[in-house]
Amino acid sequence: xxxxxxxxxxxLVTLRPIRADDADAMWDMLSDPEGxxxxxxxxxxxxxxxxxxCATVGAREDRHDWAITHVxxxxxxxxxxxxxxxxSRNANLxxxxxxxxxxxxxxxEAISLVLAFAFGEPPGGLGLHRVSLxxxxxxxxxxxxxxxxxxxxxxxxxxxxxxxxxxCDAIVMAILEDDWRALHxxxxxx
Numbered sequence: 001x002x003x004x005x006x007x008x009x010x011x012l013v014t015l016r017p018i019r020a021d022d023a024d025a026m027w028d029m030l031s032d033p034e035g036x037x038x039x040x041x042x043x044x045x046x047x048x049x050x051x052x053x054c055a056t057v058g059a060r061e062d063r064h065d066w067a068i069t070h071v072x073x074x075x076x077x078x079x080x081x082x083x084x085x086x087x088s089r090n091a092n093l094x095x096x097x098x099x100x101x102x103x104x105x106x107x108x109e110a111i112s113l114v115l116a117f118a119f120g121e122p123p124g125g126l127g128l129h130r131v132s133l134x135x136x137x138x139x140x141x142x143x144x145x146x147x148x149x150x151x152x153x154x155x156x157x158x159x160x161x162x163x164x165x166x167x168c169d170a171i172v173m174a175i176l177e178d179d180w181r182a183l184h185x186x187x188x189x190x
Contacts, residue, residue, distance in 0.1 A: 065078060
């Protein structure tokens with residue numbers, strides 16, 4: 001049975017489930033060499049794979065995939081909470097933005113909305129304890145963003161990713177529900 005991905009609204013962005021008509025914009029995002037480099041995306045996708053993914057991802061279990069949109073419902077990027085483990089109450093977070101949409105505050109607000117959902121109590125939230133992510137050492141801007149939102153470095157996988165001709169580290173970061181609540185005045189996430 002698929003999990004229901006809710007619409008999440010902030011001041012700058014609205015997060016809505018990925019849908020079939022996002023395929024053109026997702027294809028644009030996945031065709032961006034710099035975005036792929038910064039996120040460590042090395043797999044090449046066909047147009048047909050992207051179309052099928054957009055049409056079917058909403059029916060997959062243990063994950064929530066949102067399109068990051070702004071005002072006109074234009075797809076600006078995606079944010080994903082995957083590998084959701086309800087027993088251990090943890091998940092992994094992934095963010096990717098289309099060319100021209102990075103550095104505008106959309107990703108920051110999207111992460112905040114997803115963390116509020118992740119740490120919120122059911123039925124409106126997932127009641128998670130931990131959300132983790134990996135960031136490449138070649139992407140210091142993303143690392144600073146994650147740290148500003150409360151993520152803490154937990155470890156480093158040395159030379160785990162080949163960036164062109166050079167190796168770079170994958171930095172493992174996470175935020176715990178108590179970290180989230182401390183940043184938000186002890187209030188439960190909603």
